[in-house]
Amino acid sequence: MLKLEHLTKVYAALPSEYAGGIRDANIDLAPGTFFTLLGPSGCGKTTTLRCIAGLETPDTGRITVDGRPLFDSDRGISVPLHRRNIGMVFQSYAIWPHMSVFENVSFPMRVSKTQRYSTAEIAKAVDEALESVGLGGYAKRSATQLSGGQQQRVALARAIVHRPKLLLLDEPLSNLDAALREDMRTELKRLQRELGVTAVYVTHDQSEALAMSDTIAVIAKGRMMQVGSPRDIYFRPANEFVASFIGHTNILRGRIDGSAGTVALDGGGTLRCRTEGEVGPDVAISIRPEDIALAKKAAPANGDGMNVLPGVVTSASFLGNVVHYEIKAGSGSSTFRVEGEPAMPFDTGAEVVMSFRPEDTLAVPRS
Amino acid sequence: MEARLSVLTPSATVERKGISQTSLLALIIGVIIAVLVLPPAIILVVRSVAITSADATVGGFTLEHFARFIRNPELLHTLSNSLIFAVCSTIIGLLFGGSLAWLVERTNTRFKGLAYVTTIISMGTPYILYVSAWLFLLGRSGPFNDLYRQITGGFRPLFDPYSLGGMILIEGFLWSPLVFLLMSSTFRAANAEMEEAARMSGATVFRTIWTISIKMAKPSILALALFVFIRAIEAFEVPVLVGMPGKVNVLTTEVYQSIKETIPPDLGYASAYSVVLLAVVAVLLHFYGRLSRNAGRYSTVTGKGYRPRQFDLGGYRWIGDFLVLFNFCIVLLLPLLALLWLSLLPYMRAVSFAAIGNFSLHNYAVVLTSDYYRTLAMNTLTVGAVAATLGMILSFFVGWLSARRRPGGQILDQLATVPLVFPGVVMGVAFLMILLNVPLPIYGTIWALIIAYVVRYLPYGLRYTYTGVLQIHKELEEAxxxxxxxxxQALRRIIAPLLSPAIISGWLFIFLIATKELAVAVLLAGPSSQVVAVGMYDLWVNGQGGELAAFGLIWATIMALVASIFYFVAEKSGRGGLR
Structure with a gap:
């Protein structure tokens, strides 16, 4: 459906210096995929989206939608954005304040070059689009009378009214308050399924990405670090950046020993670990806070083959269902974040032992 | 929900990189602007080094004009006059207008409404009307000198306005309304929390003003000072009406005299002079550009629509009240009364009780029934409206192309800003020479004025559309x-409607200054294309003060109406000032 090949668009003062943009992005999406570009701000995810939309011209590479080339630097093809037949929802919603809701939503059909629509067709399509985003009966409203959430829905209706094959969404939920964001999340996902449209979604919010996507691309400093399903990315992060960006984790540095499956920590001590694919001798080790069990120092280690690290509790915050601990590991200076059971609390200053399974101790390439 | 609509089939055509719609637009607009803007500069430079034959063709090149310019024994005198005039009137205008703005915006001074009324009315009133009213008031037989003579019993007047001092005073007060307007938006945008923080730290009111308020406004004050200084160097009305009769020459009147009062017009000398003036203004504008880029550095506009807390002047409040009332009297009330007095008398006469017996509405009757005045008014309104419309159409496209950084937008912006370096007289001289040399029947028609005005005011229109486009979120267009x-289509259906407040403000601004323009008009207006400012100038020179006053009052009333519309449109679209 959507295919990016070696897509590059770099803003750089010096060739070696990264100042925004995307380098060598490759994607091939099946129709109907909910695809998310995820990364910290300034990583190049919005640039990628804007290249697909036609708002930016890539330096090199190829963009194909449904077999139709939209951009190809080798063949000198660059379809102007208004001929790309793409629906887009902007971060600011971009609802035109001088038009009514109806005029906003009907705009793509009224300016269409490929097809002339009758007034009745337009009215029907606008009605359906508004109905599907839950704004039936709002057509006559002035755009300035809408709340943030309603503007968001109008923007969505406008993006889908002409049935595009590809829907682009640029951080559409970032301007909504938390409660509304949760609602819109489910609704967006439902709408995308019903329409069967391929969606490209840009966000910096990892929980949003995990909850909504079929496929996620994690981007950092203009590079696609990993492309995969939410589970892949959470449980099998390709490198240190992905591991620490998705969910919370504790990162330690170390070197893989000669014998497979053991790592010598930079701060001293050894851990048994799991690896995915090829990793160099210098690795980062990721251990999720929820995988660590705490015990009193005096208590015996529970079971064989577990990794064990002693430490001291430096802070404990009670959050109701869990207790968040910060624990200073005995050997090094690294601080661990651990989620403990509220039923068995430890006080600040308590000496504890952290234990976790080798399967949950993941060695990944450093980044 | 699943009912399928007619699905758009993606067009099979594949676009190759070619000339886009936007590039074509930039090209067309670029050609139009280049044709309008470049010839005046080129012709001045060419003529300044050309030997002009009897049939007005170029017959060789020479540096003689520049040599004469430098050999002129009066040159140093003229230069120093220009400099003193510009510096001193800038100081007066800035001190007076600036303190007024601060008092009105940031203190509990009373009668604030009067300051705004004064300013709005002054925006529409031709400078020439002001200058003649003040000249009457301050003249040898005017009420002030009269009063002085009666008190002292002597014959010597207290002062003579036809002097460098008089010019400075009049020019300074002429500028104070604009300074007031621009400074009041600066003071309004200032974040009062900065001052409150100083007060909370224990600073006195005066220390706060000195160390915080003034220091924070300093970049904009400096930029404004240079702006007024440039305008004063280019000033025409005061030098020609006050300076020339008093034999005080400045650079602009020197150019004017070599064209208008030399037979045949000394085009080469005028061109050499103009080129020098252009160079001076260009250098000054360069520094102005740097200063005004800095002006926004401290601006901390909160945009929360709250009004900054006002300083309590306490026991000194009367000083503020006095200044506001003084401004109202000097800039509005007294000139109006002087015009009213003049308009009711058959001939110019000093203020006395005896004269009241001669009051008549004769001047008003003449003005309202004569075809001459009707033609003046119609010509002026037509020229102003057409020039404003054409200017704003060009500004619309250039503003969009450059604010959105489209290809060519940067060059277009610079081209359209070139006319800023032309003082009015110089622009007039340049167009005079162009129109005498093109085989089009434009010279002496109102089209000569319209074209010159479009060029002259293009930079102003551009500022309105440029900042207007910047305020429209880019995503609205991308959507x-x-x-x-x-x-x-996006330009027509999205940008144009959203930009309309800025376009209307810009249109009204150009209309207002075009209908006041004297320097260009006095050189380009033919017998059938006379405009109000030129007509008023002739009336004053011919001593027809009565008709001038009657006509002036009627005209000022109409223009005050336009000015108040402008003020409210500009306020509503969030632009307090008119830069």
Whole structure:
């Protein structure tokens, strides 16, 4: 459906210096995929989206939608954005304040070059689009009378009214308050399924990405670090950046020993670990806070083959269902974040032992 | 929900990189602007080094004009006059207008409404009307000198306005309304929390003003000072009405005299002079550009629509009240009364009780029934409206192309800003020479004025549309593109409607200054294309003060109406000032 090949668009003062943009992005999406570009701000995810939309011209590479080339630097093809037949929802919603809701939503059909629509067709399509985003009966409203959430829905209706094959969404939920964001999340996902449209979604919010996507691309400093399903990315992060960006984790540095499956920590001590694919001798080790069990120092280690690290509790915050601990590991200076059971609390200053399974101790390439 | 609509089939055509709609637009607008803007500069430079034959063709090149310019024994005198005039009137205008703005915006001074009324009315009133009213008031037989003579019993007047001092005073007060307007938006935008923080730290009111308020406004004050200084160097009305009769020459009157009062017009010398003036203004504008880029550095506009807390002047409040009332009297009330007095008398006469017996409405009757005045008014309104419309159309496209950084936008912006370096007289001289040399029947028609005004005011219109486009979120435009609209469709259906407040403000601004313009008009207006400012100038020179006053009052009333519309449109669209 959507295919990016070696897509590059770099803003750089010096060739070696990264100042925004995307380098060598490759994607091939099946129709109907909910695809998310995820990364910290300034990583190049919005640039990628804007290249697909036609708002930016890539330096090199190829963009194909449904077999139709939209951009190809080798063949000198660059379809102007208004001929790309793409629906887009902007971060600011971009609802035109001088038009009514109806005029906003009907705009793509009224300016269409490929097809002339009758007034009745337009009215029907606008009605359906508004109905599907839950704004039936709002057509006559002035755009300035809408709340943030309603503007968001109008923007969505406008993006889908002409049935595009590809829907682009640029951080559409970032301007909504938390409660509304949760609602819109489910609704967006439902709408995308019903329409069967391929969606490209840009966000910096990892929980949003995990909850909504079929496929996620994690981007950092203009590079696609990993492309995969939410589970892949959470449980099998390709490198240190992905591991620490998705969910919370504790990162330690170390070197893989000669014998497979053991790592010598930079701060001293050894851990048994799991690896995915090829990793160099210098690795980062990721251990999720929820995988660590705490015990009193005096208590015996529970079971064989577990990794064990002693430490001291430096802070404990009670959050109701869990207790968040910060624990200073005995050997090094690294601080661990651990989620403990509220039923068995430890006080600040308590000496504890952290234990976790080798399967949950993941060695990944450093980044 | 699943009912399928007619699905758009993606067009099979594949776009190759070619000339886009936007580039074509930039090219067309660029050619138009280049044709309008470049010839005046080119012709001045060419003529300044050309030997002009009897049939007005170029017959060789020479540096003689520049040599004469330098050999002129009066040159140093003229230069120093220009400099003193510009520096001193800038100081007066800035001190007076600036302190007024601060008092009105940031203190509990009373009668604030009067300051705004004064300013709005002054925006529409031709300078020449002001200058003649003040000249009457301050003249040898005017009420002030009269009063002085009666008190002292002597014959010597207290002062003579036809002097450098008089010029400075009049020019300074002429500028104070604009300074007031621009400074009041600076003071309004200032974040009062900065001052409150100083007060909370224990600073006194005066220390706060000195160390915080003034220091924070300093970049904009400096930029404004240079702006007024440039305008004063280019000033025409006061030098020609006050300076020339008093034999005080400045650079602009020197140019004017070599064209208008030399037979045949000394075009080469005028061109050499103009080129020098252009160079001076260009250098000054360069520094102004740097200063005004800095002016926004400290601006901390909160945009929360709250009004900054006002300083309590306490026991000194009467000083503020006095200054506001003084401004109202000097800039509005007294000139109006002087005009009213003049308009009711058959001939110019000093203020006395005896004269009241001669009051008549004769001047008003003449003005309202004569074809001459009707033609003046119609010509002026037509020229102003057409020039404003054409100017804003060009500004609209250039503003969009450059604010959105389209290809060519940067060059277009610079081209359209070139006319800023032309003082009015110089622009007049340049167009005079162009129109005498093109085989089009434009010279002496109102089209000569319209074209010159479009060029002269293009930079002003451009500031309105440029900042207007910057304020329109870019995504509003991109959304139109993503919806399938071409760039021109997006311009027409999204940008144009959203930009309309800025376009209307810019239109009214150009209309207001075009209808006041004297320097260009006095050189380009033919017998059938006379405009109000030129007509008023002739009336004053011919001593027809009564008709001038009657006509002036009627005209000022109409223009005050336009000015108040402008003020409210500009306020509503969030632009307090008119830069």
């Amino acid at each position: 139109a593109g993503a919806s399938g609209a071409t760039p021109l």
